[in-house]
Structures are given as C-alpha cells and as structure tokens.
Amino acid sequence: MQEQKIAFYKGPAGGWGALNSVKNTLLHHDIALKGAKTLLSANQPDGFDCPGCAWPDRNHASTFEFCENGVKAVAAEATARRAGPELFARYSVRELAQQSDFWLEDQGRLTHPMVYDPASDHYQTIAWDDAFALIAQHLNALPSPDQAVFYTSGRASNEAAFLYQLFVREYGTNNFPDCSNMCHEPSGSAMREQIGVGKGTVTLADFEEADAIFIFGQNPGTNHPRMLGELREAHKRGARIVSFNPLRERGLERFADPQDKLEMATLGSSPISTHYFQLRVGGDLAALRGMLKHVLEQEAARGGVLDHGFIAEHTTGFEALAQSLQDEDWELLAQESGLSEAQMRAAADVYLGADKVIACWGMGITQHGHSVATIQMIMNLLLLRGHIGRPGAGPCPVRGHSNVQGDRSMGIWEKPPAALLDRLQEVYGFAPPRAHGMDTVEAIASMRDGQAQVFFALGGNFAAATPDTYETWKGLQRCALTVQVTTKLNRSHVVHGRQALLLPCLGRTEIDLQNGQPQGVTVEDSMSMVHLSMGMNPPASPHLLSEPAIVARLAHATLGARSRVDWLALLGDYALIRDEIAKVFSDFSDFNARVAVPGGFRLRNTASERIWATASGKASFHAHAVPVDTPTHRARERVRDQRVFTLLTTRSHDQYNTTIYGMDDRYRGVFGQRRVVFIHADDIRDLGLADGDWVNIRTVWDDGQPRQVDGFKLVAYDIPRGNLAAYYPETNPLVPLSAVAALAGTPTSKSIPVVLEPGQAPG
CATH class of the missing domain: 3.40.228.10 (Dimethylsulfoxide Reductase, domain 2)
Structure with a gap:
C-alpha cells in the first residue's frame, strides 16, 4: 500500500517530476513502448487529438506537445488492462460499489456491451442489437419524450454530438444536460x-x-x-x-x-x-x-x-x-x-x-x-x-474537457436558439421541439422526483461529477433504465436504474474502421480551432463501437421508418456526417475541405471582428454590486456558536475531472491519500485542533437537509483564513442541488458554507 504523507513541494511545475510521473504512468498501464509510439502520433495531421483538456496546440501538425496530464489521459485510454465479462462475473454490482473510484477505472478498458441482471446483481454480456432494442423499447413506451434525459460529456466528437442532438430532437425533446452546465x-x-x-x-x-x-x-x-x-x-x-x-x-x-x-x-x-x-x-x-x-x-x-x-x-x-x-x-x-x-x-x-x-x-x-x-x-x-x-x-x-466547446457548437444545448431549430426543420423536414429542456441540476431533480424515467449518457461519469451526490444517486436509481456509453468502469455504472446498460466505445486513440476504411472525427478547442483526429491503436476489443455508430444505430432502432434521416448510411463514411453538419451550420460550410488542411480551421468569431451580435448591435457594460448576501454570509448569521468556513472543491494533480489517475497531488505535497482538507494554520489553532487531526465537514444550508462527509485530515496550507479546499468528487455530497449560479444554473462547488467538527480517520 502506498505510503500516506504530507511533504510540501518546493520545486517548479513540470521538470523532472513530470517526466518521472510520465514514466510511472506508462509502466503502470503496461504500455511503456506502445505508449511512447502512441504519444508520437498525437496531434499530427494523421494522428489523434489528445483526449485530455481543450487547450490548443501550438502546432497541431507537429508531434505531441509534452503534457504530463495529457500523457496520463492517453495512457489511461491505451492501457493494456481489460475489464471484460470475467470481471463482472467475479464481482456483483454491490461489491463493485464498495471499491474506490480509482480502483474502478484502474480495471482497464471495457470489452463487451453489458446489461444488468437484477436477479444475480451482476452485469452480463448482451448483443449490440439487443441493447439497442431494449433502449428503443423504453424510449418509445414513455408517455412523453420529455421523460428521457440525454447527457453529453465533453469527450464526444463533433460527429457524434451532431448525430446525438439530431436524433434526440427528432425523438422529441431538448433534454440535453451536459458538462457545460457544470463548468463554463x-x-x-x-x-x-x-x-x-x-x-x-x-x-x-x-x-x-x-x-x-x-x-x-x-x-x-x-x-x-x-x-x-x-x-x-x-x-x-x-x-x-x-x-x-x-x-x-x-x-x-x-x-x-x-x-x-x-x-x-x-x-x-x-x-x-x-x-x-x-x-x-x-x-x-x-x-x-x-x-x-x-x-x-x-x-x-x-x-x-x-x-x-x-x-x-x-x-x-x-x-x-x-x-x-x-x-x-x-x-x-x-x-x-x-x-x-x-x-x-x-x-x-x-x-x-x-x-x-x-x-x-x-x-x-x-x-x-x-x-x-x-x-x-x-x-x-x-x-x-x-x-x-x-x-x-x-x-x-x-474550457476543460477536449471537446466541450465543440459539443455546444453542434447544438448540444437544452436552450437551443430558434434559428437552429428552424434550420433543422428546413433541412430534415421534421418539427423539432421548441420548449427548453432540462439542464444538469434540473435533470437530477426530475429523476429524483420520479418524473424522468430514462437516463442516457454519451460519456462522462454523471454519478460522481454532479452535486448533492446522494440526491443524484436517488435520481439515477429511480429511473427505469440508465445507459452509459463509456470506455472504462466508473461510479456511474454501479449507481443505476432498475435496468442498466454499459455500452463500450472506441477511444480517440483507436482506429475506427467503417466499411474497411479508417475514419477521423473532429474536435474544437478552447480557441475555436476545429481539427481532425485519427486513431492509431488497434481497438481494445473487437466488440467496441464508435460513438457515432452507437448514436446512429440507436436512432435507427428507436425511430425506425418514421425518421427523416438515413442513419445507417451516414456511418459508411464520416465525411457524410460532416456534410450534414455543413447543411445546418453555416460556420462549417465546406467542412471536409477545410478540416483536411493540416491544423484545421478556426470558426468565425464575430466579436473578434468587433461585430456585436447583441440586441443593441453593440457590446455592453454591466454594473454589478458586490454580493453581501451569499450563502456564507447567511450561514454566519444563523450559526454563531461555530466557525463557518467557505469550502472550494478542487482537483488533485493526479486527476482529470472525475478520473483519478493516482493518489498523489505532487504540487500540493499530498501523497497516497485524497481525504484531506487544506486550511490556514491559524484557523487550525483557533479550532483547538492540530495539523493532521481528523475532522468531519458539514454543510450549513437553509433547507434543513443534512449534508456531511467524514474522515478528512487537516493540512495546514497557504490559503486565506476562513477558506478551505478539498478534492472532489469526495466532497460533492456537500454541494446542495439548489446551490446554483444566478442566470446560469451551474453548481456553486467553489463556495459552500461549512463547519468542521472533530472526526476520526476512515476505517
């Protein structure tokens, strides 16, 4: 077992520490030689785009620009480890649920589509056609399409996202909660x-x-x-x-x-x-x-x-x-x-x-x-x-995830503009729904209250990424069906509906063959550059499907002859999907030719041309007063006998979103552990506690609902007094579902009022 220690880091970011971390990561996944070859293929004209963050490449036509966390993302996807039917035969879902988030993902790549068997509490293999038929049966039996929720992760390609929004809108809803709802x-x-x-x-x-x-x-x-x-x-x-x-x-x-x-x-x-x-x-x-x-x-x-x-x-x-x-x-x-x-x-x-x-x-x-x-x-x-x-x-x-901006460009939005819906109707001949759909927080509440009955996730780890963890879990468990499109096992696969499916997909590093020809997909980075990504590695399993194939086959199974789209024909060549994108979005005109240029192309940004697409035709100043009635202000008024802190949730350095690569946070000096809370040394003293003591963290909120996480180690750190920091997803249970940003609905995970109480080390 890895040693748990606090040893503050004095060196620079990057450097030899990053190289050593890369070496250990490649060795851990048993892909040292394969991993090095894979990395050299990243970001080249005929290579793949890094599946990590959305920061652009200085020269997309060059070899991989070194990035420690990019290497971790590539290694996690290209790992030699496999989570096949044997794993699911060995462990019941109840037993899997007892494992840590790191352990679940560390089992490796999923190899077969799986269906949950409630009688045995195990996942079992299922044929792809049977999986699509099961989903279609549930969707078509709903009294209203608005009882289905279609989540999207920022890892989905433009091609997959476009097909997804087209299918769901032809099905009849704008319920598109996505990771943008939780970040930008x-x-x-x-x-x-x-x-x-x-x-x-x-x-x-x-x-x-x-x-x-x-x-x-x-x-x-x-x-x-x-x-x-x-x-x-x-x-x-x-x-x-x-x-x-x-x-x-x-x-x-x-x-x-x-x-x-x-x-x-x-x-x-x-x-x-x-x-x-x-x-x-x-x-x-x-x-x-x-x-x-x-x-x-x-x-x-x-x-x-x-x-x-x-x-x-x-x-x-x-x-x-x-x-x-x-x-x-x-x-x-x-x-x-x-x-x-x-x-x-x-x-x-x-x-x-x-x-x-x-x-x-x-x-x-x-x-x-x-x-x-x-x-x-x-x-x-x-x-x-x-x-x-x-x-x-x-x-x-x-932006965070590699194509979170591209997904929104493709129409993944619960509040679609009328112009997009008009264009879909003009091109495809069906009437898209006009009512706004549910964002992430609204979808959780709908599932929890028994209204939404089908939850479909195109990637991501919804159960771990979202706020008010136990309310989210209640919602997922009350669904008639939950479906997860994924590459690896995660928390969302063990918190499921009465029926559940795991649909394993190709990763961005893998070769996607359709009609015997390798296919590329496109992504958009934080600076609106759109470029091709071509996989280089053999698929982790012959039973995997690409995300575009999963969406198209699901649409075909669900909509059948009533659809205005020939879904299966689009799969033979993804250039056909890009032609469809160009029909709907004028910014993507001549898509295939423009993206074939090494490095791709930049989408038009009218503001960068000083053309203001606002109601007034001008940019606008906005005056906002300093907020003096925040949840922390109110909590301090109500709780006078305890010190109220403001907690921010954060990632460790061995983490990307909810994916835990390891148990270290090198730059903050935390090793072998994650249940820590960073706090000013003087605040520790005023609490009558000592650096290294264990505490429980409890939210102070006005709805009377208890929210608490136990067993966190105090770590004296350079942080302003009255403030705390701790890792998510461990502290997501402390974020109330009603704690959202005004005018945006984003969970306020960086400003939660809490109190600390003496606790014990986790058993």
Missing part, C-alpha cells in the same frame, strides 16, 4: 449578453503579443499544463502575468519545461506570475470592482486612460457602470475581496501599463452564485480600453 455555462451566459458570442476571442498568436495576462480562478499547472508554455514565453519577453487565486499554486509560480534541454540539464526553471494576489474564495468580483474603480479614478485625475473612441462607437452602458463605481466603498471591497486597497490598485496599474491585455479564467470563477456577474466585470475591464477585437488582447475562458 456562466461564461457563455455572460459573454453572449455582452458581446454576442459565448466563446473567447483570442488565439495562441495573441499570447505572443500580449503585454499583460490576467488569470482568474485557474490552475493551469494541473488542469491545462500546456498553457504554462505560453505563459513562460510571455514572461520571458517581459509580459506581466497577474494571478488571482486563493491557493498558492506551483504552476502559477514557476515552471520547468520538460522539452527545454538546457533547463532540464541545469535544473533550471522560469517564473510565471509577476504578481500573485491571494484573495478570498469568491472575492474576485469585489477585486475587479476595485480595479475598475482605480482605472476610472485615474481617468478623472489625468485623462487619456480610457479608449473613448471605442466606448462611444462600440458600447452601451458605460455611464451606469461609472456611476456605480464612483459610489463604491473601498472598505467593503477590501472586506469582501480579501485584498487591500493597495493590492487592488497595484493590479489595476498593471492593466493601465499594458497596451494589449488578455484575461483568462476557469472554474474558480464560474462555480459561484455570482459567476455571471464576475465574468461580466472581467469583460468590463477589457472593454474600457478596447481590449477586444485586436491582436494580443481579449477574453479567454479556458
């Missing part, structure tokens, strides 16, 4: 209202020109390691990099590039952030208001600070924003942000000293109740000096 939904909601586009406007080339890069609520060292290369180069040429994060994250401090021979040979490293502001959890909106207030004060004092020409020609709402900032109180800003007035002014001075500014953000911004308001304050900052629609500047929401 606030980014789209905020930006569409302000600039008419819900995507970032920058490209990698802009990072070469930016004078200042602001990073809000993001930890690229763990979540997007390749981004560190861009930040490193920007720092070297003199750009200012300003990070706002409650935790001291090593990847935002120093980085050693494993591909830099000199740096590796000399044990050198490069600094990343020039300024690091440790604000309180959720304090970003107050900090941004402080920065904006300073900018306007400087304009009043010396003039020439704002881009008045841009503001007059391209924006609305400036006067209301200016008035709200003029009346703002510095004391309130300092109290709610956790930063001093001097720190907020210093951050604003970096902004004022830069001709070209990029603002990046991640889920440290989006998973708060006031996330939409915070993002609109970031956008206000960019708009004041015209930092949108010109080189070296703009907003950069950094």
Whole structure:
C-alpha cells in the first residue's frame, strides 16, 4: 500500500517530476513502448487529438506537445488492462460499489456491451442489437419524450454530438444536460449578453503579443499544463502575468519545461506570475470592482486612460457602470475581496501599463452564485480600453474537457436558439421541439422526483461529477433504465436504474474502421480551432463501437421508418456526417475541405471582428454590486456558536475531472491519500485542533437537509483564513442541488458554507 504523507513541494511545475510521473504512468498501464509510439502520433495531421483538456496546440501538425496530464489521459485510454465479462462475473454490482473510484477505472478498458441482471446483481454480456432494442423499447413506451434525459460529456466528437442532438430532437425533446452546465455555462451566459458570442476571442498568436495576462480562478499547472508554455514565453519577453487565486499554486509560480534541454540539464526553471494576489474564495468580483474603480479614478485625475473612441462607437452602458463605481466603498471591497486597497490598485496599474491585455479564467470563477456577474466585470475591464477585437488582447475562458466547446457548437444545448431549430426543420423536414429542456441540476431533480424515467449518457461519469451526490444517486436509481456509453468502469455504472446498460466505445486513440476504411472525427478547442483526429491503436476489443455508430444505430432502432434521416448510411463514411453538419451550420460550410488542411480551421468569431451580435448591435457594460448576501454570509448569521468556513472543491494533480489517475497531488505535497482538507494554520489553532487531526465537514444550508462527509485530515496550507479546499468528487455530497449560479444554473462547488467538527480517520 502506498505510503500516506504530507511533504510540501518546493520545486517548479513540470521538470523532472513530470517526466518521472510520465514514466510511472506508462509502466503502470503496461504500455511503456506502445505508449511512447502512441504519444508520437498525437496531434499530427494523421494522428489523434489528445483526449485530455481543450487547450490548443501550438502546432497541431507537429508531434505531441509534452503534457504530463495529457500523457496520463492517453495512457489511461491505451492501457493494456481489460475489464471484460470475467470481471463482472467475479464481482456483483454491490461489491463493485464498495471499491474506490480509482480502483474502478484502474480495471482497464471495457470489452463487451453489458446489461444488468437484477436477479444475480451482476452485469452480463448482451448483443449490440439487443441493447439497442431494449433502449428503443423504453424510449418509445414513455408517455412523453420529455421523460428521457440525454447527457453529453465533453469527450464526444463533433460527429457524434451532431448525430446525438439530431436524433434526440427528432425523438422529441431538448433534454440535453451536459458538462457545460457544470463548468463554463456562466461564461457563455455572460459573454453572449455582452458581446454576442459565448466563446473567447483570442488565439495562441495573441499570447505572443500580449503585454499583460490576467488569470482568474485557474490552475493551469494541473488542469491545462500546456498553457504554462505560453505563459513562460510571455514572461520571458517581459509580459506581466497577474494571478488571482486563493491557493498558492506551483504552476502559477514557476515552471520547468520538460522539452527545454538546457533547463532540464541545469535544473533550471522560469517564473510565471509577476504578481500573485491571494484573495478570498469568491472575492474576485469585489477585486475587479476595485480595479475598475482605480482605472476610472485615474481617468478623472489625468485623462487619456480610457479608449473613448471605442466606448462611444462600440458600447452601451458605460455611464451606469461609472456611476456605480464612483459610489463604491473601498472598505467593503477590501472586506469582501480579501485584498487591500493597495493590492487592488497595484493590479489595476498593471492593466493601465499594458497596451494589449488578455484575461483568462476557469472554474474558480464560474462555480459561484455570482459567476455571471464576475465574468461580466472581467469583460468590463477589457472593454474600457478596447481590449477586444485586436491582436494580443481579449477574453479567454479556458474550457476543460477536449471537446466541450465543440459539443455546444453542434447544438448540444437544452436552450437551443430558434434559428437552429428552424434550420433543422428546413433541412430534415421534421418539427423539432421548441420548449427548453432540462439542464444538469434540473435533470437530477426530475429523476429524483420520479418524473424522468430514462437516463442516457454519451460519456462522462454523471454519478460522481454532479452535486448533492446522494440526491443524484436517488435520481439515477429511480429511473427505469440508465445507459452509459463509456470506455472504462466508473461510479456511474454501479449507481443505476432498475435496468442498466454499459455500452463500450472506441477511444480517440483507436482506429475506427467503417466499411474497411479508417475514419477521423473532429474536435474544437478552447480557441475555436476545429481539427481532425485519427486513431492509431488497434481497438481494445473487437466488440467496441464508435460513438457515432452507437448514436446512429440507436436512432435507427428507436425511430425506425418514421425518421427523416438515413442513419445507417451516414456511418459508411464520416465525411457524410460532416456534410450534414455543413447543411445546418453555416460556420462549417465546406467542412471536409477545410478540416483536411493540416491544423484545421478556426470558426468565425464575430466579436473578434468587433461585430456585436447583441440586441443593441453593440457590446455592453454591466454594473454589478458586490454580493453581501451569499450563502456564507447567511450561514454566519444563523450559526454563531461555530466557525463557518467557505469550502472550494478542487482537483488533485493526479486527476482529470472525475478520473483519478493516482493518489498523489505532487504540487500540493499530498501523497497516497485524497481525504484531506487544506486550511490556514491559524484557523487550525483557533479550532483547538492540530495539523493532521481528523475532522468531519458539514454543510450549513437553509433547507434543513443534512449534508456531511467524514474522515478528512487537516493540512495546514497557504490559503486565506476562513477558506478551505478539498478534492472532489469526495466532497460533492456537500454541494446542495439548489446551490446554483444566478442566470446560469451551474453548481456553486467553489463556495459552500461549512463547519468542521472533530472526526476520526476512515476505517
């Protein structure tokens, strides 16, 4: 058993530690030689796209850009381990449910379609045709299509996502909860209202020109390691990099590039952030208001600070924003942000000293109740000096999973625009449903309340990724049928409906043969680049189907002769699917020819052209007050006899979303364990406890429902007082289903009011 210890890390992100981790990962999955060959095939014109994060490649036509977590994702998919019928014969579902999330995924690739047998409590093999017939039977027996839920993970390709939304809408519902609902939904909601586009406007080339890069609520060292290369180069040429994060994250401090021979040979490293502001959890909106207030004060004092020409020609709402900032109180800003007035002014001075500014953000911004308001304050900052629609500047929401942005481009959205539905009707001749469907939180509530009866997941790990874990599990277990399209075993497969199916699919690293010809799929990265991905490895099992094949065969089985689409004909050549995409989405016109160019093509972004697809035809400023009635504020009013903390949930470095690669979090100094809670040393002392003591964590919420997780080790850490951090999915049970972002519905997993009570080590 691996030793459990806390040993704080003093080295840079990347470097020899990353190379050693890669070696251990490849050896663990028994693919050292195969893995090295696979990695060399990634991101080449005839290779596959990394199945990890959505950060773009500097040169997509080159060999794999080294990324520790990308290697882990590739290795996990290309593993030599297999979870075949023998595994399911050996373990009942009850026994599998007792295993850890790491153990479940570590069994390897699924090899056969499986159906749950309630009599034996085991999964058993099932023929593909029988599996599709079973799903079709359930779907066609529902009194209403709206009693079915169709979840989508960001790992699905554009081709699979397009077929999926087309099938489900022809079936009759817009119930498309997806992983965007749990991560960057606030980014789209905020930006569409302000600039008419819900995507970032920058490209990698802009990072070469930016004078200042602001990073809000993001930890690229763990979540997007390749981004560190861009930040490193920007720092070297003199750009200012300003990070706002409650935790001291090593990847935002120093980085050693494993591909830099000199740096590796000399044990050198490069600094990343020039300024690091440790604000309180959720304090970003107050900090941004402080920065904006300073900018306007400087304009009043010396003039020439704002881009008045841009503001007059391209924006609305400036006067209301200016008035709200003029009346703002510095004391309130300092109290709610956790930063001093001097720190907020210093951050604003970096902004004022830069001709070209990029603002990046991640889920440290989006998973708060006031996330939409915070993002609109970031956008206000960019708009004041015209930092949108010109080189070296703009907003950069950094997405997570590799094609989460592409899925939304393909129409995976529970609130589809009327123009998309009109186009589907025009092209295919059926009337798509017009009523909005359910997002993730609404779908959980519907299943829990016995309304939704069929749950179908195109990838992902819904049972582990979602908030209010036990409520989610109740919902899944009350379904008549749950179906999981997947590559490996995970928690969602042991928390299932009365009937359940596991449908194993090809991974992105694997060769997809249709009619004897290898097929490529496309994905869209965080910067709207669309490119082909071609698998290189033999399939893990001859019984696997591709995601497009699973969707098309399910549509054929469910809709039958009443469908207006020849589903099976589209499978012979995925170029035919791309032709269909081009018929529906004008941005994908001439799709096959454009994506055949090495590196692919970039989708049009009207905001980057200073064309504002908004109601007014202009970009807009939005004034938002500092929130002083958050769940933590209210909890502290109700609970006077205990210290109320604000908890943020986070990933470890050995983790991607809910996939646990190992039990270490190297950069935070945690080894062999995950049930830890990071806390300021003075807060430990004030609780009368000691570093290393065990506690239980209990949510303070106003619905009276108990939410508690037990057996977490206190780890003294550099984090603002009154704040805590702990890993998900272990702490997802603490996130109430009703804790969602205003105007976006995203679970507020980064700002949960909790109390700590003495506990014991897990048995």
